[in-house]
Amino acid sequence: xxxxxxxxxxxxxxxxxxxxxxxxxxxxxxxxxxxxxxxxxxxxxxxxxxxxxxxxxxxxxxxxxxxxxxxxxxxxxxxxxxxxxxxxxxxxxxxxxxxxxxxxxxxxxxxxxxxxxxxxxxxxxxxxxxxxxxxxxxxxxxxxxxxxxxxxxxxxxxxxxxxxxxxxxxxxxxxxxxxxxxxxxxxxxxxxxxxxxxxxxxxxxxxxxxxxxxxxxxxxxxxxxxxxxxxxxxxxxxxxxxxxxxxxxxxxxxxx
Amino acid sequence: xxxxxxxxxxxxxxxxxxxxxxxxxxxxxxxxxxxxxxxxxxxxxxxxxxxxxxxxxxxxxxxxxxxxxxxxxxxxxxxxxxxxxxxxxxxxxxxxxxxxxxxxxxxxxxxxxxxxxxxxxxxxxxxxxxxxxxxxxxxxxxxxxxxxxxxxxxxxxxxxxxxxxxxxxxxxxxxxxxxxxxxxxxxxxxxxxxxxxxxxxxxxxxxxxxxxxxxxxxxxxxxxxxxxxxxxxxxxxxxxxxxxxxxxxxxxxxxxxxxxxxxxxxxxxxxxxxxxxxxxxxxxxxxxxxxxxxxxxxxxxxxxxxxxxxxxxxxxxx
Numbered sequence: 001x002x003x004x005x006x007x008x009x010x011x012x013x014x015x016x017x018x019x020x021x022x023x024x025x026x027x028x029x030x031x032x033x034x035x036x037x038x039x040x041x042x043x044x045x046x047x048x049x050x051x052x053x054x055x056x057x058x059x060x061x062x063x064x065x066x067x068x069x070x071x072x073x074x075x076x077x078x079x080x081x082x083x084x085x086x087x088x089x090x091x092x093x094x095x096x097x098x099x100x101x102x103x104x105x106x107x108x109x110x111x112x113x114x115x116x117x118x119x120x121x122x123x124x125x126x127x128x129x130x131x132x133x134x135x136x137x138x139x140x141x142x143x144x145x146x147x148x149x150x151x152x153x154x155x156x157x158x159x160x161x162x163x164x165x166x167x168x169x170x171x172x173x174x175x176x177x178x179x180x181x182x183x184x185x186x187x188x189x190x191x192x193x194x195x196x197x198x199x200x201x202x203x204x205x206x207x208x209x210x211x212x213x214x215x216x217x218x219x220x221x222x223x224x225x226x227x228x229x230x231x232x233x234x235x236x237x238x239x240x241x242x243x244x245x246x247x248x249x250x251x252x253x254x255x256x
Numbered sequence: 257x258x259x260x261x262x263x264x265x266x267x268x269x270x271x272x273x274x275x276x277x278x279x280x281x282x283x284x285x286x287x288x289x290x291x292x293x294x295x296x297x298x299x300x301x302x303x304x305x306x307x308x309x310x311x312x313x314x315x316x317x318x319x320x321x322x323x324x325x326x327x328x329x330x331x332x333x334x335x336x337x338x339x340x341x342x343x344x345x346x347x348x349x350x351x352x353x354x355x356x357x358x359x360x361x362x363x364x365x366x367x368x369x370x371x372x373x374x375x376x377x378x379x380x381x382x383x384x385x386x387x388x389x390x391x392x393x394x395x396x397x398x399x400x401x402x403x404x405x406x407x408x409x410x411x412x413x414x415x416x417x418x419x420x421x422x423x424x425x426x427x428x429x430x431x432x433x434x435x436x437x438x439x440x441x442x443x444x445x446x447x448x449x450x451x452x453x454x455x456x457x458x459x460x461x462x463x464x465x466x467x468x469x470x471x472x473x474x475x476x477x478x479x480x481x482x483x484x485x486x487x488x489x490x491x492x493x494x495x496x497x498x499x500x501x502x503x504x505x506x507x508x509x510x511x512x513x514x515x516x517x518x519x520x521x522x523x524x525x526x527x528x529x530x531x532x533x534x535x536x537x538x539x540x541x542x543x544x545x546x547x548x549x550x551x552x553x554x555x556x557x558x559x560x561x562x563x564x565x566x567x568x569x570x571x572x573x574x
Binding site: 052055056057058077080081083085087089090091092093094095096100104105107108109110147150154160 | 263271366367371372375
């Protein structure tokens with residue numbers, strides 16, 4: 001069934017080395033249109049390196065990756081036109097207002113008339129009335145919403161979120177989770193989300209992948225994963241099972 | 257591509273005018289511009305008063321040979337000569353901060369990851385920054401030009417001739433080039449350095465070197481020439497060592513070239529040149545070429561460096 005779906009992100013043999021340290025080892029991955037892909041892994045597993053490469057911020061040592069059929073290395077500008085990116089610990093110009101920050105970033109995303117777009121996106125995120133306040137006065141959760149606003153304002157085809165709930169309180173996490181699902185459902189944007197929080201994945205994602213020391217050790221839909229590991233109490237147990245290299249117990253087709 | 261450059265340039269311009277350091281340095285520079293005319297006028301008046309007192313005194317003593325008024329034949333523009341010092345001292349520091357902040361601000365705020373994931377290349381981004389810096393400095397220089405023009409007219413009591421306005425414009429044009437050099441040096445090290453402190457420290461050392469050390473060596477042991485735009489006082493001692501040193505270093509001493517070209521434009525040295533006109537023309541042409549070379553090298557250095565810049569490691573060490 002998946003074969004009939006459009007591939008939005010295609011990664012083949014992606015490797016990133018920092019001297020002798022291999023941050024990412026021969027990564028092969030396909031993400032389909034409309035998916036919310038949760039990229040799991042402990043700290044230092046290579047999740048951020050993968051996102052940095054896919055957002056064209058970093059060059060891979062070897063391997064190729066395409067986003068919407070555009071090569072990330074050779075057609076980086078075309079790739080950037082089609083992606084939105086929310087880095088971990090998103091930051092802005094603190095001296096400028098939310099509107100001024102969004103106006104600048106929206107124009108860099110290729111939009112010409114930004115005022116209505118900014119109003120529209122802030123209304124979509126249910127975050128109005130703060131446009132003229134300086135970002136320096138914003139809380140972490142508010143900055144995160146502006147971060148999402150700048151990432152989706154140009155209606156990208158793929159949205160990359162790097163640890164989006166990092167540093168947020170439980171209310172902020174819940175709110176952000178709802179926003180992510182809303183973006184995916186209402187705007188049809190494919191989402192690639194780095195996280196190490198399993199609660200986030202279980203409530204948000206449609207597909208999961210597990211990265212361990214630069215190696216992708218598992219990828220399947222959340223539904224199949226829960227079926228396969230039905231004996232495990234929670235997704236946390238499943239993750240620990242996978243991470244402890246129990247891949248031999250898995251069906252060969254689901255092992256990458 | 258042009259519109260992207262314009263977007264970055266406009267944002268640079270807007271952000272700068274919200275920064276306290278920039279506003280403070282700009283205000284100091286503007287105040288100094290106003291004061292320079294006043295100081296020039298005040299100094300001229302004091303000397304004229306002393307001259308008139310002396311003339312009165314000499315007349316009373318029955319002395320018939322009265323020395324000429326020292327300001328006879330000295331053009332009105334010369335009262336602005338202090339501006340030369342303010343540009344190469346305060347102006348260059350202001351320019352250095354503008355250039356340095358243009359990139360350090362983005363690194364410090366952490367927006368570079370977002371910016372470089374947008375529909376803009378690193379080259380376009382840095383071109384935008386350079387245009388923004390140019391526009392800011394152009395505004396600073398233009399404000400200074402207008403203030404100099406109005407204050408000179410106000411103080412001298414008559415309008416400047418078209419030639420004088422042209423010379424004043426020439427002075428500010430050369431000042432803009434001089435300031436741009438320092439802003440590009442500031443920008444280059446903001447991209448190249450790992451830490452925020454070192455990113456500012458290195459350009460400041462270069463500023464000290466160009467503003468104080470090199471003129472000190474080339475004006476060799478004539479300390480009054482260091483800040484004074486009148487190059488008549490810059491006579492070198494009769495020593496082969498200093499002459500050779502001066503010959504080698506002077507062409508690269510852009511602050512001296514700037515001082516000399518500016519003092520010619522503001523007619524601060526009229527009638528008191530110690531070297532031939534041809535030699536002055538040649539030296540200043542070389543000085544001008546060297547100034548532009550500094551500008552081109554530092555500008556292309558920044559463009560080269562941005563291509564090597566890793567936006568994933570943007571976090572600055574303080």
